[in-house]
Amino acid sequence: MKLLWLGMVMIGVLMMGGGAVVAQESTPGSGPPDSFELAPGVIASNMTFVEGQENPSLYRLSFEPGVSYPVQESPSLELVYMESGTMTVRLNATVTVASLNATVGSGESVAAGTGFTLGTGQYFVLAPGVSGEVRNDGEDTATVSIAGMTPGGTTVPAAATPTGEFVTPDPSACLIEPRSLDSVVALLGAPVTGSPATPAMETGSAADADVVATVTALAQESVACFNAGNFLAQFAFYTDDALVALIPPGLTADDLTGFLGAPPEPLPAEARESVMVRDVVILPDGQVTAYFVLRNLEGTFTTFVTLEEQGDGYVITSDIDVEAELATPAA
Numbered sequence: 363m364k365l366l367w368l369g370m371v372m373i374g375v376l377m378m379g380g381g382a383v384v385a386q387e388s389t390p391g392s393g394p395p396d397s398f399e400l401a402p403g404v405i406a407s408n409m410t411f412v413e414g415q416e417n418p419s420l421y422r423l424s425f426e427p428g429v430s431y432p433v434q435e436s437p438s439l440e441l442v443y444m445e446s447g448t449m450t451v452r453l454n455a456t457v458t459v460a461s462l463n464a465t466v467g468s469g470e471s472v473a474a475g476t477g478f479t480l481g482t483g484q485y486f487v488l489a490p491g492v493s494g495e496v497r498n499d500g501e502d503t504a505t506v507s508i509a510g511m512t513p514g515g516t517t518v519p520a521a522a523t524p525t526g527e528f529v530t531p532d533p534s535a536c537l538i539e540p541r542s543l544d545s546v547v548a549l550l551g552a553p554v555t556g557s558p559a560t561p562a563m564e565t566g567s568a569a570d571a572d573v574v575a576t577v578t579a580l581a582q583e584s585v586a587c588f589n590a591g592n593f594l595a596q597f598a599f600y601t602d603d604a605l606v607a608l609i610p611p612g613l614t615a616d617d618l619t620g621f622l623g624a625p626p627e628p629l630p631a632e633a634r635e636s637v638m639v640r641d642v643v644i645l646p647d648g649q650v651t652a653y654f655v656l657r658n659l660e661g662t663f664t665t666f667v668t669l670e671e672q673g674d675g676y677v678i679t680s681d682i683d684v685e686a687e688l689a690t691p692a693a
Contacts, residue, residue, distance in 0.1 A: 403429035425449065425504045430497040433488070439683065440510035443485040447504030452477040453494035457486040458660055469659070480506075487660055490683075528636040528657055531582045533590030533628040538583060540594035543622055547615045552606045566643035566651065573650060576675055578639045581654050581667075584678075589634040591626040600678045601670075607680070633659060650676060653684070 397407035403426035422445070425431065433453065443462075453474065460469030461484050472478045480486070488510075498504045569577070580599060587596040597605055629635075640653040650669045655662060664684045669676040 401429075401431060404431050420507075420509050422505060422507050425496070425498040425506075427498055427501055427503070430495055433492065433494040433496060439490055440488040440508050441485060442480075442488055443507045443509075444480045444482050445505040445507050446482055447498065447502050448482070448500050449480045449504045449506065450477055450497045450499050451480050451494065452496075453488075453492055455489060455492045456661075457488070457492075459484055459486050461485075471659075489661070528638045528655075529582055530634050530636040531586035531589060533586060533592075533634075535583055535586035536590040536592055536595050538587065538595050538598045540592060541597045543594065543619060546594065546597060546605070546622060547618050549602060549606050549609065550615060550618065552602070566645040569642040569644045569650060573644060574639070574642045577642050577650060577652050577669065580669070580676055580678075581637050581639050581652075585635045585637040585656070588629075590628050593626075594622055595626075604679050604681070649679070654681070 397405055400406045400423070405424040407422045407424070423431075425447075433451075453472075455474050456471060458469040458471050459478060459480065584596055584599045587593075587599075600608075636657040638655045638657075640655060642650060642652040644650055648671060652667050652669070654665050654667050656665070657663075665681045666684050667681045668679050670679050
């Protein structure tokens with residue numbers, strides 16, 4: 363699910379801010395160098411790539427005073443964190459600006475087309491397809507860390523039309539046995555097997571009521587664990603391969619231990635995630651697919667999820683981002 367990935371990518375951005383990410387080594391003909399001038403006064407550095415992905419998944423941009431730079435549309439979902447200095451930002455979509463040290467859910471919504479200042483320690487999520495401009499109006503170099511992901515090598519069916527009722531699971535509904543911290547740390551460095559070919563919806567048949575109920579319960583409990591701030595419990599709904607694909611490269615065991623070892627902190631009621639499950643389908647090989655539609659303060663996000671049987675229930679083997687619709691500010 364997108365929010366599971368956002369939790370993992372936040373770890374990556376925080377760790378990169380602390381210098382824990384190892385930049386790609388540069389050798390003649392091996393690809394982009396460790397740092398280079400992206401545009402006059404704009405330096406890109408500390409790049410980390412996922413094999414088979416054209417754009418870097420983690421990188422740093424430094425802007426000299428007086429420099430402006432366009433934000434071009436991209437299929438990536440990106441988390442932008444201000445390491446030092448300040449930047450003036452103007453985007454064509456609503457974003458929520460938050461601070462790492464602020465209370466959860468206390469971010470400020472900024473309307474599309476409205477300029478705002480991003481200060482040191484603040485961040486926002488840049489949804490796919492958003493464009494705009496950033497500018498360094500300060501007297502010092504401004505540096506941002508960016509973590510992004512573009513699902514690649516996968517043909518994704520069109521998004522389902524969200525209809526029906528959203529459910530906002532209470533954190534107390536997170537009852538699954540969490541993964542152990544050691545089991546997650548052990549996945550570091552494991553090869554990403556690559557995005558599996560996503561089955562077309564028409565290759566299967568509509569699931570019966572029992573399967574729909576089981577998949578819906580899984581989605582709701584997974585979101586309950588997110589609302590509880592219990593990432594290790596949410597990770598228990600994923601296979602090892604699915605989880606490996608969501609872990610940003612470059613993290614160390616200490617990085618994960620420091621983040622995941624902290625006691626879970628439930629989200630306040632107004633910041634909790636809601637979920638709705640659509641179009642549950644059983645494939646000929648027994649796998650199940652479904653759309654999980656997630657709603658939060660940032661907007662509504664749809665993922666196409668593939669599951670397989672495990673014990674008396676199901677486990678998620680892959681999830682592919684399909685669509686993002688940003689929230690609009692309240693009048």
